[in-house]
Amino acid sequence: MPQGDKSKYTDKQKRQAEHIEESYEQRGVPEQEAEARAWATVNKEDGGGKKPGGAGRKKA
Numbered sequence: 001m002p003q004g005d006k007s008k009y010t011d012k013q014k015r016q017a018e019h020i021e022e023s024y025e026q027r028g029v030p031e032q033e034a035e036a037r038a039w040a041t042v043n044k045e046d047g048g049g050k051k052p053g054g055a056g057r058k059k060a
Contacts, residue, residue: 008049009042017042 017038024034
């Protein structure tokens with residue numbers, strides 16, 4: 001899965017990232033940085049994509 005590919009994220013994760021991104025933009029954060037921060041937040045909370053084959057980081 002190449003960097004930036006969001007196909008392994010669930011619809012819920014995508015909605016969460018969109019909501020977080022909009023919130024950052026309302027606070028004056030540039031669009032690209034807001035998107036990066038939003039996905040970083042989703043990854044922090046969920047550990048990456050939840051669909052099979054995702055790049056989720058799980059503890060062994």
